[in-house]
Amino acid sequence: MKGRGFLKTVEGMKVMAETKGYQRKYLRGIAHGMKAVVMVGQQGITPSVLKALKEALDQHELIKVKFVEEKSREAKVQMAAVLARETGSEEVGTIGHTALFYRENPDPELRKIVLPER
Numbered sequence: 149m150k151g152r153g154f155l156k157t158v159e160g161m162k163v164m165a166e167t168k169g170y171q172r173k174y175l176r177g178i179a180h181g182m183k184a185v186v187m188v189g190q191q192g193i194t195p196s197v198l199k200a201l202k203e204a205l206d207q208h209e210l211i212k213v214k215f216v217e218e219k220s221r222e223a224k225v226q227m228a229a230v231l232a233r234e235t236g237s238e239e240v241g242t243i244g245h246t247a248l249f250y251r252e253n254p255d256p257e258l259r260k261i262v263l264p265e266r
Contacts, residue, residue, distance in 0.1 A: 167250065171263045172240040176205075177258055178261065179241070179248050184214035193230055202235050205251040209261050215245045 168258035181263070204211045213231065214224055215224050228247040232239045236260045253259045 167238060167240060167263065168266075170266065174248050174264055175261070176241045176248060179210055179212060182210075184212040184246055186211065186213045188213060188215045188218070188227060188231075190217040193227055195256050197232070198234050201237075201249070202233060205235055205237055205249065206211075206253070209253055209259070210240075210248070210250045212248060213247045215247070218245070 185208070186197060193241050199212070201213065213228075215227065218224050218227065224242070224245070224247070228239045228242060228249075231237070231247070232249060235249070235251065237249040239247055240250045241248040245248070250261075252263075
């Protein structure tokens with residue numbers, strides 16, 4: 149199956165093309181039984197959180213991030229947007245204190261998830 153392709157950003161970092169609604173639904177279904185891999189605590193988004201998130205996305209492509217200390221929905225939405233932008237990933241869902249991020253592996257041989265196409 150063909151890859152979806154990448155778009156280049158100004159910084160030269162590769163960013164995925166946006167997933168469609170049915171693809172996000174498919175990813176949420178896969179992630180249902182997963183546990184959070186990265187935790188964002190009271191210090192918020194730190195360089196170590198970004199590093200852990202990038203490494204987890206490199207290994208798994210699809211991961212859950214839990215916001216442990218933050219109670220405000222607006223703050224969680226803003227933090228999720230920052231995490232997605234800084235890691236070149238896409239937020240594909242949020243439930244409660246948990247956000248779901250996806251970044252396709254640029255190497256087709258290392259991809260673990262194949263998104264459905266219509």
